[in-house]
Amino acid sequence: MLGATPAFVVVGTPGDRRVSMFASALRAHGLAEPSVVAWRDVLAGAEIRIPERALVRVDSPGEDAEADALLRGPGSPTRVGGGASWHAAFVRGLERVRRAVARAPGARLLGDVEEIAVMFDKRRCHARLLAAGVPVPSALPEEVTGYSHLRELMARAGWNRVFVKSAHGSSAAGIVALQTRGSQLHAVSSVDLIRPRPGVxxxxxxxxxxxxxxxxxIAAIVDALAPDGLHVERWFPKASSDGHVFDLRVVVxxxxxTHAVVRASxxxxxxxxxxGTRGDLDQVRARLGAARWEQAMRICARAAACFPGSGMVGVDLMVGIGWDRFAVAEVNAFGDLLPRLPGLPESGAGGLDSYHAQVAHILASRSAA
Incomplete structure (x- = not known):
C-alpha cells in the first residue's frame, strides 16, 4: 500500500496561511488537497474522522479567536496570560487527535503529539536540550513566584540581565528582557501594560x-505573568550585523x-x-566561515534529534557576540512559516520553500520504506 497515493489531513485553522501553503505544496507534487480538521472542533469535543491510511499533520491553533477562547477561556485574543490553561487544553486536544489517528487503520501522524506538547513548555524543552548536551542559555532552576522572588534569585545567581519568558508562550508573547544596574532598571517587552482602573x-x-x-x-508585569509559570534564562549576548542583533531560525x-533565515532587530x-527584519544570510555565513557555519547547523540538527518523532522543527539559534559561541533559544513545533524562503543549496532542498521540502521528504520516506 506504500505506493498508493496518500490522503493528507491537517489539524489546523481553515483558511490559515500555513494550511494554504501546505495545500499548495501538495498540489505541486500532484497530490490532492488535504482535508482540514478545525482546531475549534477538536477543542469543542466534536467527532474527529480520519480516513484510513491518511497522513495527519498537526498545525498551529493560532489565528482563530474561537479556538483561543476554548484554549484559554473567553476574553480578548490580544490578552497575555492563561498560558497554563492554554497548554492543558492544547495537550488534551492533541491526545484526542492521537486517539482518532490510532482508530483509523493505517493512518499515522507526521509529528509526535507528546513532543509537540514538550516544545510548548519552555521549561521541559530546555531541560530536554540540556540533558542531550545541546548548548542552551543558563536558566533559573526554581519556580519564580513573582517579581521580588525573581530579583532575589537573580541576585543569588549573580545575574543582572535575564530573559523572562512565559512557560507556555509562543511568538514572543509574554516575554520581558530585563536589565538591572543598581537601582536602575530597563525592560523591553512584547507586553502592553494597561491599568483600566486602580488595582487592576x-x-x-x-x-x-x-x-x-x-x-x-515591571513588577506588575512579572507578577501578572508568574501564576501561569515562568522560564527565566540568563541573557545570552547576541552577535550583531549592520547595527542589528540577530539570531537564526533554522528549519530542520x-x-x-534545510532552511535558514536571519532575524535582525x-x-x-x-x-x-x-x-524584526530578514537579514543577509550570505553575509552571516561569510562572517562565521565554513567551519563555524557547519557547527551551527550540527547544533540545530542535535536540537531536532531531541524530538525524533517530529518530521519538522524550527530551531532558534543564537550566535554569541564574539561569533564563536552558539545557544539554542527555542525549538518550535510550528516553526516553518517562512514564505518565499528557498532551501539551503547544500541541503537538498534548494529552490523549495519549507512546505514543498516537507512534502518531498514525506514522499521520499514513503518510497524508501
Whole structure:
C-alpha cells in the first residue's frame, strides 16, 4: 500500500496561511488537497474522522479567536496570560487527535503529539536540550513566584540581565528582557501594560515592543505573568550585523537543516512580527566561515534529534557576540512559516520553500520504506 497515493489531513485553522501553503505544496507534487480538521472542533469535543491510511499533520491553533477562547477561556485574543490553561487544553486536544489517528487503520501522524506538547513548555524543552548536551542559555532552576522572588534569585545567581519568558508562550508573547544596574532598571517587552482602573492590571500583546523603566510597572508585569509559570534564562549576548542583533531560525526537516533565515532587530526580540527584519544570510555565513557555519547547523540538527518523532522543527539559534559561541533559544513545533524562503543549496532542498521540502521528504520516506 506504500505506493498508493496518500490522503493528507491537517489539524489546523481553515483558511490559515500555513494550511494554504501546505495545500499548495501538495498540489505541486500532484497530490490532492488535504482535508482540514478545525482546531475549534477538536477543542469543542466534536467527532474527529480520519480516513484510513491518511497522513495527519498537526498545525498551529493560532489565528482563530474561537479556538483561543476554548484554549484559554473567553476574553480578548490580544490578552497575555492563561498560558497554563492554554497548554492543558492544547495537550488534551492533541491526545484526542492521537486517539482518532490510532482508530483509523493505517493512518499515522507526521509529528509526535507528546513532543509537540514538550516544545510548548519552555521549561521541559530546555531541560530536554540540556540533558542531550545541546548548548542552551543558563536558566533559573526554581519556580519564580513573582517579581521580588525573581530579583532575589537573580541576585543569588549573580545575574543582572535575564530573559523572562512565559512557560507556555509562543511568538514572543509574554516575554520581558530585563536589565538591572543598581537601582536602575530597563525592560523591553512584547507586553502592553494597561491599568483600566486602580488595582487592576491587564496585559496585552504589543507589536510596538515598549520599554519600561519604572519598577512598579515591571513588577506588575512579572507578577501578572508568574501564576501561569515562568522560564527565566540568563541573557545570552547576541552577535550583531549592520547595527542589528540577530539570531537564526533554522528549519530542520527529517533531521537535516534545510532552511535558514536571519532575524535582525534593534530590539532584544528578533521576531519578524515584532518589527524584526530578514537579514543577509550570505553575509552571516561569510562572517562565521565554513567551519563555524557547519557547527551551527550540527547544533540545530542535535536540537531536532531531541524530538525524533517530529518530521519538522524550527530551531532558534543564537550566535554569541564574539561569533564563536552558539545557544539554542527555542525549538518550535510550528516553526516553518517562512514564505518565499528557498532551501539551503547544500541541503537538498534548494529552490523549495519549507512546505514543498516537507512534502518531498514525506514522499521520499514513503518510497524508501
Amino acid at each position: 492590571v491587564e496585559l496585552h500583546n504589543s507589536l510596538r515592543v515598549p520599554t519600561y523603566t519604572d519598577e512598579a510597572d 526537516i527529517g533531521g537535516r537543516p 534593534r530590539k532584544p526580540m528578533t521576531n519578524l512580527h515584532l518589527g
